[in-house]
Amino acid sequence: MTPAAGRGTSAALAEPLEKFLRYLASEKRHSPRTCSSYREDLKRFLVWVEYQPSAAWRSVTSHDLRRYVAQLSREGLGGRSIARHLSAIRRFYEYLLRERLATDNPALDIRAPKAGRRLPRVADVDQLNHLLDATPDDPLEIRDLSMFELMYSSGLRLSELAGLDLHSVDTRGGEVRVMGKGSKERVLPVGRKALDALANWVGVRQTIAPEGESALYVSRRGDRLSPRSIQSRLSRWGLAKGADQRLHPHLLRHSFASHMLESSGDLRAVQELLGHADIATTQVYTHLDFQHLAKVYDQSHPRARRGRKQGRES
Structure with a gap:
């Protein structure tokens, strides 16, 4: 041009x-x-x-x-x-x-090529384990660890986490009840690590939250923690604990979905857990799963790299 x-x-x-x-x-x-x-x-x-x-x-x-x-x-x-x-x-x-400087509009019926769907970034399992196994230094970090464990354990959206109340979690049954998009409620399993972190937070929450406050996660002032504050605290946690990439709430949700799919291969189950109305939304994680499989194949198969290299050179 x-x-x-x-x-x-x-x-x-x-x-x-x-x-x-x-x-x-x-x-x-x-x-x-x-x-x-x-x-x-x-x-x-x-x-x-x-x-x-x-x-x-x-x-x-x-x-x-x-x-x-x-x-x-x-x-x-x-x-x-x-x-x-x-x-x-x-x-x-x-x-x-x-202005009568043209007789027609040549752009009317021209459409741009479809934009490729950007794959969500996910964190490595070992890195997440390292970050979530870190020891909290103060009551607010005890709260933060509980939030991040719960987000990764159950694949919660940021808004869903911020909207949780004390009664939303059934610690005996290992379940959390969340209100998702379109005011649709769903019940999700909570893992052992998240339940332990939650118990630690509930033990110190009563020293911060005023009587009658229903929010599960509160700020140092005792009111419901805002989504923006959760984002900020997650980013701060990553910096303090040595993350090699910027941490944000959707990264934990994407990582939950990808790691679940890698282990189970059950797309419908992951769809239900994430609260996706359309399975096409969940199918993006099958591409992530294939990337993982392709990487393992390249690293493991004795003739994989040679074959692909030859293919590129031909």
Whole structure:
């Protein structure tokens, strides 16, 4: 897409674009940041149009635009970035049509390639064991360890953990009752380590929480701990205990799901535990599981690496 050296931008292309950007700022009252984004994307498109045989806005066809999208893809832009480019072009041509500088909008029926679904990051089992086996230094860390054990033990969402009350946990039955998305309640098993950590926290909670406070996890002031505070405490725990990656609540949930699937292979069970309405949401963890299996295969099979290397070189 790099233009030939020495060729400048023609006024016939540049002037309508500048007027469009002024229109966004003055009439549509878009923020400077939004206008800057439009400018960046459309300037890139302008350079491409300028070096086409016709080099005119009104001459760009949908076929031309598909070639432009293919060029962006070859240059490494993902589906979301290309969709943003197309949105800017579509909006620009609406303006050109209004100003009678074009006869149609070539971007109307062009769609960006689907963005690849980003796989969630998970923590290594040994690393999580190391972090969760660390000894708490004060009452608030006793609380923190209990929260993190429970999140990893039962795959809780951040909002579900923050919403727990004292009566939500049945320590004798080893269960926790949570309110998930769409106000759907589900009952989840709680592991032994999480129950032990929870018992330690309940023992010190009464020295912090005022009488009548229903929240299971409270702040140093005695009121319900907020989701933001839980995020902050988990990140702090990771730094203090030597984690090699940033800890956040979803990392514990993703790790729970991936480790469960690696061990059991039961996708439906993992779906129920996570509270996913659609199994397609849970299926992302089958890709993580395959990555784990592929890694083990590469490390273990005597001819795996050689075969793959030869395949790449052929």
